[in-house]
Amino acid sequence: MFFYYCDLAWRSIRKTPMLSMLMVLAISIGIGITITTLNVYKTMSYNPAGDRSEVINSVQLWSQGLDTWDEFSSNMTYTDAMNLRNNNELSFKAATFRTGLAMQSDNPKIEPVLQSVRVTDRDFFKIFSVPFLYGSYWDVSVDERPAYQVVISQKLNLRFFEGKNSVGKTVFLDRKPYQIVGVIEDWNPQPKYYDPLNGAFNDAEEIFIPFSLTAQEEFDVWGNTSGWKFEPMLTYNDRLLSEKVWIQFWTELSNQEQKQSYLAWLTRYVEQQRTMGRFTDSAKTPSELVQISHVEKWLEDNNVVPKDTRILVGLSLLFLSVCLVNILGLLLTKFLKRAPEVGVRRAIGASRGQIFSQYMVEVSMIGFIGGVVGLLWAFGSLTALHAYFEVDQSLIGLDMSMWFITPLIAISTAVIAGIYPAWVVCRTKPSVYLKAQ
Amino acid sequence: MLSMKNINKVFKTDLVETHALRDFNLEVNEGEFVAVTGPSGSGKTTFLNIAGLLEGFTTGEFSLDGVNVSNLSDNHSAKVRNEKIGFIFQGFNLIPDLNLAENVEVPLRYRGMNASERKRRVESALEQVGLGARMKHLPTQLSGGQQQRVAIARALAGEPRFLLADEPTGNLDSLMARQVMELLENINQQGTTIIMVTHDPELARRAQRNIQIVDGQVCDFSMYQPAATGTR
Numbered sequence: 001m002f003f004y005y006c007d008l009a010w011r012s013i014r015k016t017p018m019l020s021m022l023m024v025l026a027i028s029i030g031i032g033i034t035i036t037t038l039n040v041y042k043t044m045s046y047n048p049a050g051d052r053s054e055v056i057n058s059v060q061l062w063s064q065g066l067d068t069w070d071e072f073s074s075n076m077t078y079t080d081a082m083n084l085r086n087n088n089e090l091s092f093k094a095a096t097f098r099t100g101l102a103m104q105s106d107n108p109k110i111e112p113v114l115q116s117v118r119v120t121d122r123d124f125f126k127i128f129s130v131p132f133l134y135g136s137y138w139d140v141s142v143d144e145r146p147a148y149q150v151v152i153s154q155k156l157n158l159r160f161f162e163g164k165n166s167v168g169k170t171v172f173l174d175r176k177p178y179q180i181v182g183v184i185e186d187w188n189p190q191p192k193y194y195d196p197l198n199g200a201f202n203d204a205e206e207i208f209i210p211f212s213l214t215a216q217e218e219f220d221v222w223g224n225t226s227g228w229k230f231e232p233m234l235t236y237n238d239r240l241l242s243e244k245v246w247i248q249f250w251t252e253l254s255n256q257e258q259k260q261s262y263l264a265w266l267t268r269y270v271e272q273q274r275t276m277g278r279f280t281d282s283a284k285t286p287s288e289l290v291q292i293s294h295v296e297k298w299l300e301d302n303n304v305v306p307k308d309t310r311i312l313v314g315l316s317l318l319f320l321s322v323c324l325v326n327i328l329g330l331l332l333t334k335f336l337k338r339a340p341e342v343g344v345r346r347a348i349g350a351s352r353g354q355i356f357s358q359y360m361v362e363v364s365m366i367g368f369i370g371g372v373v374g375l376l377w378a379f380g381s382l383t384a385l386h387a388y389f390e391v392d393q394s395l396i397g398l399d400m401s402m403w404f405i406t407p408l409i410a411i412s413t414a415v416i417a418g419i420y421p422a423w424v425v426c427r428t429k430p431s432v433y434l435k436a437q
Numbered sequence: 438m439l440s441m442k443n444i445n446k447v448f449k450t451d452l453v454e455t456h457a458l459r460d461f462n463l464e465v466n467e468g469e470f471v472a473v474t475g476p477s478g479s480g481k482t483t484f485l486n487i488a489g490l491l492e493g494f495t496t497g498e499f500s501l502d503g504v505n506v507s508n509l510s511d512n513h514s515a516k517v518r519n520e521k522i523g524f525i526f527q528g529f530n531l532i533p534d535l536n537l538a539e540n541v542e543v544p545l546r547y548r549g550m551n552a553s554e555r556k557r558r559v560e561s562a563l564e565q566v567g568l569g570a571r572m573k574h575l576p577t578q579l580s581g582g583q584q585q586r587v588a589i590a591r592a593l594a595g596e597p598r599f600l601l602a603d604e605p606t607g608n609l610d611s612l613m614a615r616q617v618m619e620l621l622e623n624i625n626q627q628g629t630t631i632i633m634v635t636h637d638p639e640l641a642r643r644a645q646r647n648i649q650i651v652d653g654q655v656c657d658f659s660m661y662q663p664a665a666t667g668t669r
Contacts, residue, residue, distance in 0.1 A: 340530075431486040
């Protein structure tokens with residue numbers, strides 16, 4: 001009977017093209033808007049750390065003075081970063097910040113490129129499970145004794161070395177020679193959770209160099225630097241010794257025990273720093289001045305999904321419900337117009353259930369068509385967002401799951417809207433219409 | 438075959454109670470051709486709707502084929518209508534979007550019959566009413582008489598035990614009415630019980646039995662004194 005109902009539904013849709021088109025339009029616009037906002041929300045709220053979300057932790061210290069900032073900063077000072085790096089209790093830890101350098105090779109035919117660069121420790125690659133195509137990260141000794149080594153992306157490797165294994169070769173970063181120790185595969189976590197402050201939806205860096213080079217090379221900071229008191233910054237050393245915060249610090253803590261142990265260590269660290277005149281917020285105890293956040297919390301604390309986006313999702317669902325009410329009205333009109341036909345069908349043997357099923361198949365078909373058109377709307381809206389409002393590319397890709405979810409939402413919407421009209425029409429008393437016809 | 442005992446049908450509104458049938462009694466035997474006549478508003482259509490399980494009744498007893506059908510569920514009523522009863526209406530009541538074959542096929546679909554059996558029955562029914570060559574035509578492409586023949590074919594395709602016809606010739610001219618009537622007589626001769634509501638006394642006379650409904654009751658002809666006979 002299902003195929004019979006499908007055939008009847010298709011005929012009915014074709015018989016009243018204008019009304020059907022209005023319904024498809026109502027569903028598709030509602031679905032298009034909902035899917036657009038849902039897609040943006042889903043992309044923004046995705047946790048790329050997956051099952052390692054609890055294991056990867058950001059360390060935050062309340063190094064600001066009394067009556068200054070009222071929340072933990074996502075960054076820390078160079079002094080703290082260096083001290084935390086030197087703590088041997090942790091298996092994996094990485095200080096990191098973003099800079100920018102011009103990259104070129106020996107080959108004069110390949111033009112230099114100005115690249116965003118991640119300055120970090122070797123554990124960064126382990127903590128964030130960065131996949132390697134060739135070679136690996138630099139040796140552990142490089143984190144202690146600076147060496148001009150670099151890890152580059154597959155894309156840069158293709159540009160500079162035609163995709164061949166470039167490990168051992170030299171590239172120049174701001175005209176200084178760096179030896180390539182590894183080439184990573186395409187890796188671009190979205191949101192860019194290891195540094196959401198510098199554009200949560202920016203692409204990942206394609207060059208990685210040792211953090212130990214920072215003091216020596218005086219890398220510019222391509223990111224946020226925040227201070228809570230006036231400090232003259234005449235030299236790079238002033239920056240390194242200042243209370244300005246600009247470095248993220250990540251660790252890997254496998255279980256709750258490790259977390260507690262590390263928090264205790266951090267508390268002792270703060271107590272020790274207080275004796276040296278730092279961590280001057282006397283309103284808080286040392287244990288209140290330390291925080292470790294797993295990825296989920298980190299993303300939330302950094303407002304990767306702004307409140308506005310959540311409100312927008314709510315509004316779009318509200319809009320969809322308005323569309324649903326409109327469809328309900330249109331369906332009621334359409335179905336009641338066919339009550340005489342229902343009367344005939346009921347008279348010659350159709351049960352209420354069969355009539356109800358027939359009309360539910362019809363609304364499902366309208367919903368499905370609306371869903372497909374809605375997907376096109378969503379695709380068009382996302383493209384327009386990218387084109388006219390410079391929304392980040394990563395946010396406008398229609399998530400694969402949406403291609404399946406959208407028709408389901410559309411069909412569900414249509415079915416919800418269709419239940420009442422189908423129920424009304426299936427309860428038609430055949431005798432009322434048989435004589436009237 | 439059809440037995441109605443003391444059937445009452447009352448339509449109620451907030452202000453008025455209308456007795457469409459009162460203490461209605463009727464027995465129809467298998468193979469009979471019964472014509473039901475009566476003035477407008479006498480309850481003919483209400484009787485037919487109850488007989489066809491399209492409507493319930495207020496009190497009384499109704500059995501069909503020896504089975505009490507007074508309190509059937511909606512599903513069960515639909516099944517009985519589909520399997521035992523064929524309907525023919527004054528307005529033909531064909532589904533305009535479906536061609537003739539598809540129209541005739543509708544009750545068989547609801548019976549869950551397989552495609553080959555449906556095809557056989559549809560062809561046979563349309564052949565029987567003389568429209569075998571026009572299976573792909575739409576109802577709007579046919580005359581009134583032809584449309585009524587399609588409606589008859591639709592009723593016949595289900596091989597019903599009895600046919601209920603409500604003014605089957607009411608919308609037809611006399612020639613076409615005669616043709617439809619001949620068709621119904623043929624069907625009856627093949628064993629199908631027919632109950633036909635009509636206003637036309639000439640058609641009523643062609644039936645084997647004639648009952649008249651007045652004010653929701655079957656008129657008792659035993660009390661009727663055929664005074665006019667004596668003056669002829």
